Amino acid sequence: MGSYILKRLVSAVPVVLGLTIVVFLIMAMIPGDPATAILGAYATPENVARINRDLGLDQPLPVRYFIWLTSLLQGDFGRSYSLNRPVLDEVWERFQATLLLAGASFVICSILGVAAGVVSAARQYGTADKAITFAVLLGISIPSFFLGMMLILIFSVSLGWFPPSGMQGLAYLGGGGFRDVAHHLVLPATALALVALGVIARLSRSAMLEVLRQDYIRTARAKGVDERGVVWRHALKAAMVSIVPVLGLQAGFVLSGAVYIEKVFEWPGVGRMLVDAILQRDLLLVQGGVVLVATLYVLFNIIVDVIQAMLDPRIKT
Amino acid sequence: MTTLALIARNRLALWGGIVLILVILLALVTPWLPLYPPNATDPSIKNAWFGEEGHLLGTDHLGRDILSRLLWGTRVSLAIGFASAVIAAVLGAAIGIVAGYFGGRTDNILMRLIDLIMGFPYILLALAIVAALGPGLMNALIAVAAVNIPFFARNIRGVTVGIAHKEFVDAAKLAGMGHVRIILTEILPNVVPVIVVAASTTVGWMILETAGLSFLGLGSQPPDPDLGSMLGLAKDSLITDPHVSYPPGLMILIIVMSINLLGDGIRDALDPRLRSGALSRPAAATTVDRRGAAPAFRDEGILEMTDLSTEFRLKRRTYKAVGGVTLAVKPGECLGIIGESGSGKSVTALSVMGLVASPPGVITGGAVYVEGEDTVGMPYRQLRALRGDRVAYIFQDPLATLHPLFTVGDQLVEAIRVHHRVSDKEARAKALELLKQVRIPNAESRIDSYPHEMSGGMRQRVGIAMALANDPEVIIADEPTTALDVTVQAQILSLLSDLRRERGLAIVFITHDFGVVAQLCDRVAVMYAGRIVEEGSTSDILRSPAHPYTKRLIACVPELGEGKRALAAIPGLPPAVDRLPDGCHFADRCPKARDVCRQDDVALMGQGGRAVRCLFPEAEVPGAPEAVPGPPVEAEPITADRVEAAQ
Ligand code: SF4
Secondary structure (H helix, E strand, O other): OHHHHHHHHHHHHHHHHHHHHHHHHHHHOOOOOHHHHHHHHHOOHHHHHHHHHHHOOOOOHHHHHHHHHHHHHOOOOOEEOOOOEEHHHHHHHHHHHHHHHHHHHHHHHHHHHHHHHHHHHHOOOOHHHHHHHHHHHHHHHOOHHHHHHHHHHHHHHHOOOOOOOOOOOOHHHHOOOHHHHHHHHHHHHHHHHHHHHHHHHHHHHHHHHHHHOOHHHHHHHHHOOOHHHHHHHHHHHHHHHHHHHHHHHHHHHHHHHHHHHHHHOOOOOHHHHHHHHHHOOOHHHHHHHHHHHHHHHHHHHHHHHHHHHHHOOOOOO | OHHHHHHHHOHHHHHHHHHHHHHHHHHHHHHHOOOOOOOOOOHHHOOOOOOHHHOOOOEOOOOOEHHHHHHHHHHHHHHHHHHHHHHHHHHHHHHHHHHHHHOHHHHHHHHHHHHHHHOOOHHHHHHHHHHHHOOOHHHHHHHHHHHHHHHHHHHHHHHHHHHHOOHHHHHHHHOOOOHHHHHHHHHHHHHHHHHHHHHHHHHHHHHHHHHHHHHOOOOOOOOOOOHHHHHHHHHHOOOOOHHHHHHHHHHHHHHHHHHHHHHHHHHHHHOHHHHOOOOOOOOOOOEEOOOOOOOOOOOOOOEEEEEEEEEEEOOOOEEEEEEEEEEEEOOOOEEEEEOOOOOOHHHHHHHOOOOOOOOOEEEEEEEEEEOOEEOOOOOHHHHHHHEOOOEEEEOOOHHHHOOOOOOHHHHHHHHHHOOOOOOHHHHHHHHHHHHHHOOOOOHHHHOOOOHHHOOHHHHHHHHHHHHHOOOOOEEEEEOOOOOOOHHHHHHHHHHHHHHHHHHOOEEEEEEOOHHHHHHHOOEEEEEEOOEEEEEEEHHHHHHOOOOHHHHHHHHOOOOOOOHHHHHOOOOOOOOOOOOOOOOOOOHHHOOOOOHHHHOOOOOOEEEOOEEEOOOOOOOOOOOOOOOOOOOOOOOOOOOHHHHHHHO
């Protein structure tokens, strides 16, 4: 297993490299003078001179890329002009808040989504199946930001159970504010989870239906295994092989949805940071944020692959 | 046309379509409706409630009419959503077709690129694009289209690869058609359904995404309305004026939901696998729909079927897979059931413990007595207790019938523990013992192997060990040696034969191979089109087969293990069991068929366990019509087309 993890890590290197190229090329599409475009409102002569030096903006494209890449490898993501602090620090701090939000809702939607899919498949065409199918349809059709707003109206404004916003960042955790953080987390994590939950439930349902028709399920029944064992042990284990990659994919969707939810709940995460940075035309911050988050996502997917390999002995490790 | 009809038959899809059309019509006629101008502000009536001051849906924080903004915003959102779907579909399809059609290096490079883009959480890419191009509706459109291209490219490449190597494409190439023409005339028409399905399932999603970018302030710019930016503004005054957020939020929900319903309908209509309803989940036990009383217990064996009938009920057709089978096995006896595939022999075997997949399987009549208890219609709990404990199965292909993700040891342990309260350790010791009994070498290390790590013969030994786990009275072996090569087959047969002698097992052995029957079985029942056409002791039947079908089966068995090909040598095919002919079911293939054979049902006639279902049998059977021997059957040469026809 160790060598498999190593192999996957090595194979991720070109992916991350390719990713930096994509981001670099997108940013190179910026029309007009790059220095002023990147600096936007912060284009003082000193700043222009600095960015020209930092990024070698007078150089041809490939050279610029290598200059940029080398500084990335040294951990230098440049400086945010709107916040006047290193990009890396800002992104890392914000990313932790996003990780908390996205992580919590990923756990929620994975567990509930798979469970809903299994129940739905086991009771195919029954009441539970129909109810879940309808809920799933609603889940994938409702904009998460609208859902988040409605949750605020119901659970914050009318019922007063949870705060609508006001999350101060993870610094709170250190100050013994775990309960406060959790309290702030409930609504946004739920809103974020519900959307991916639908997709996961749907795919789990069809994966389960596919597996339940297999010969080895009939074997399990012929052995005298009861229905609970057939569904939750035999079928679910086999279905997980096709569900886990979907979960990996959905993690990307949860992370993406977090951008909207962060705005709705004023969550101090990386998504809101990116949107603000775009509106402020602080492009170095955007560039650095995208590269960092995308790289972490690649690493996450390696974890998913490793889990997959542990689940399925047929995968050569 | 049929596709449209299929979509229309799906109620929900129909409603989705109707609602969507209404919304689109509304968006189209918006410029001619008597509405306030969408951007006209009126500071005197800010945040008016629904219906106030002649504003049906109220006003927003600048006093602009929400109804007007909603309809104009819907126009924009629909247009942007559909436009990005079309762009993504066209570009994605183009990339997919080129990659799939040309293959090789082109394919490799394009797909690497696609994978790379798919490696991003999509919003990051969209944000990067918007960051580079600047916020704005058009740039949001470009971003959403761009991030959805890979999805189309991947799907369509897959389909194209499948088509690119078909004969008609090769023929077109040989005919000297250019690549562009082949793609346009041969490939494109075949991938269009896939494009439509992919598009119909993603349009809703793209509308959500464009609305999302506007919600973030990166799409449509003030003062122009679209549904997302309206929600973005409503968010700012959510707590004081929640009503401003309802119209745009609900409108997006309605649009996307109707598109998703319609999309599901389209997918179901165009995906033939779903169309046939093949994705039904088999129930825990076969449905029983038995009219009339159960036949009485005759006390003829430990397993006794009387007049067992099983059907497959599909939407429009009913297949009578088993049409009244009566059989019995005694302890220590081995009964062979032989027939071609589709003769109903496996369904008969599976009906015993209610293992016929249901839907579509239904047991419609008869009884199955196991130690005197009728399993047909027995409560599930009782049936489950018998399965694997009193009656155990061995199935055909052990690679498919053993669970791929559990070790064989775990599967054996489970088989024991579902019926006996023993500790894990005891069960494991028993499992090891079983593996040794079925002569698996190195059982100690093999016990932790997964099925895919074993050879076919070893896997089948595991299958047998599992059947033996609870010392059953009856073992039903459904073609257990068919997937194995001849030497392994012989080993497995001798193992089964030894086990039967040692343990006094009753075995029901399903096969299509008379060679196997000769080696193992005391008695044989020959099945054809769901019924027994002849039965008797193995030696009687082998020496003097009475039914013309049996005679041919035996005549063309060259030797042990070659049964599959031999059966193909009988001219013609078995009748489709949903359209059984009147009279003798074999008449269409019988060289001796006369008119009288086709008139009435032919009964199974005989006595003392020897019987035949034929008016002009080949050999003398007491209690049956007089023998009229036909010409000797010569084994016919096996030609390729015949083998194909039989399959
Ligand atoms: S009943 Fe007639 S048609 Fe049928 S097998 Fe006998 S001879 Fe042939």
